[in-house]
Amino acid sequence: MIDMLIAQQSIEVSGSDSILGFATTGGGGWQIWDRYLTVDGKKAYHIGNICNTCTFFFERLEGANKNISADAIAGALQMGIARLDADVVAALSKILPNEKYQMLLLRVQPQQVQLGGADDYFSHEQIALWGMDGFWGLPHSPKIQYYRLPDLVMSATERLFQFVVPMFPASWLNSGQIQAYVKALSEGREPTAVALSILDIKAPAYCEDDSAVASHWCLTHYLLDGHHKMQAAATQHAPVTLLSFLAVGQGISSETDISRLVSILADAAHSEATVSR
Numbered sequence: 001m002i003d004m005l006i007a008q009q010s011i012e013v014s015g016s017d018s019i020l021g022f023a024t025t026g027g028g029g030w031q032i033w034d035r036y037l038t039v040d041g042k043k044a045y046h047i048g049n050i051c052n053t054c055t056f057f058f059e060r061l062e063g064a065n066k067n068i069s070a071d072a073i074a075g076a077l078q079m080g081i082a083r084l085d086a087d088v089v090a091a092l093s094k095i096l097p098n099e100k101y102q103m104l105l106l107r108v109q110p111q112q113v114q115l116g117g118a119d120d121y122f123s124h125e126q127i128a129l130w131g132m133d134g135f136w137g138l139p140h141s142p143k144i145q146y147y148r149l150p151d152l153v154m155s156a157t158e159r160l161f162q163f164v165v166p167m168f169p170a171s172w173l174n175s176g177q178i179q180a181y182v183k184a185l186s187e188g189r190e191p192t193a194v195a196l197s198i199l200d201i202k203a204p205a206y207c208e209d210d211s212a213v214a215s216h217w218c219l220t221h222y223l224l225d226g227h228h229k230m231q232a233a234a235t236q237h238a239p240v241t242l243l244s245f246l247a248v249g250q251g252i253s254s255e256t257d258i259s260r261l262v263s264i265l266a267d268a269a270h271s272e273a274t275v276s277r
Contacts, residue, residue, distance in 0.1 A: 004107040005265040006241070007084050012100045013093050020068060020097045020196065020224075022250055035250070037196070037222055039063045044167065045222060047198055052252050053205040055130050056218040057122070060144040064167045069225040070095050070194070077225065078184075080241055081105065081192040092194060092243070095224065100248040102258055104197070104265070107190065108242050110147035110164055112234040119148060121161060129216065130204055145170055147234055154264055160217040164195065164242070166227055173231055181232035185240070192241040193226020199251040199258060217253075217261065219246075 019040050027033035030050070037045040042063030048056060070077075073091040081088055084105055113119050116139065123139040133140065142165070149162035184191060203215040221244050223230060233240040248255055 005104060005262070005269040006082070006107055007103075007105040008262055008266070009084050009089070009103045010101070011089060011093065011103060013096045014098050016094070016096060016098050018095055018097045020095065022097060022099075022247075036061075039066065039068070039167075045165070047220070047222075047250075048200055048252070050252065052202060054202065055126055055140070056200050056202040056216055057126075057140050057142065058163070058165060058220055059140075059142050060165075064144070066167060067225055067227060068095055068167070077192045077194065080190045081243060082241075084243075088243075092245070096196065096245055099250065102246040102248060102262060104244040104246060104262070106149075106242045106244060106265075107239050108149050108164075108233075109237065109239045110149060110230055110234045112231075113146050113148055115141060115145060121148065121163070125161065125216070129214070147230060152264065152268060154217060158215045158217060160219060160261070160264070163218070163220045164193075164223055164230060165220055166223050166230070168227070170231060173228055177228040178232050178235070181229050182236055185232055185236050185238040190239055190241050191226070191229045192243055193229050194224045194243045195221035195226075195245065196224055197221045197244040197246040199246060199253040199261060201251075201253050201257060217257075219261070 021038040023036040023038050023043065024032045025034045033049050035047045035049065036043045037047050043061045044063035046059040046061060048058065070091045073088060076088065084103060111119060116123050122142065127139060144166060147164035149164065152160040154160055181191060198220050200218045201215060202218060221242060229240050246258060248258055
């Protein structure tokens, strides 16, 4: 499966009037505990808590119900973006909330996940590290069918997991639009989807086997534009490009962590390019 970094760039968005936002709420004795992605002021996704030893999760809420697109460059996204030029950055900055971002242009081949199936992170990798939830006795349900990108071994005890999370379910998609992208993919085109991304680094406070993978770097791409493209790519096992705006200050990670992630993705892309030659 393909997962290649094509280009990256740091930007900062200020003075934005985007319908997207970030919110937090308290819990117990914590003034800030839970984190949310909002749309039009409504909670669209619960994107986890501030605890770095708690499990990683995301969960769709009622506010996740629309596409967020940059109409000015819709044609360019349909054709596929190969580089980060000033027009693309300016147009997409208008749909983003105020924040520092690491822009990542990735070439990806998504795999659609069946909840509870063999490829569901929450039913397998999460339980393998943290065990089953002691209260519910069930795997976490994100309440949305999502996609996965290839895992990446970062070190002997660290692994990167990537998720592409739609803003609405596949049942809302238009079959005609999906088929149009299937045709484009069959002709070798690689249209571009856009995502607002969060990096959470999670590890249990105690791990019985010190030699096991004990730290999950979870990079979640919340899909703003490109739902039909991603579905078509998953159906056809074909690559598309994904323009990820990784929010530097919103994850359970530091700027140093994000710099390391970008470096590792760049090294992996170089290695893949070298092997392909």
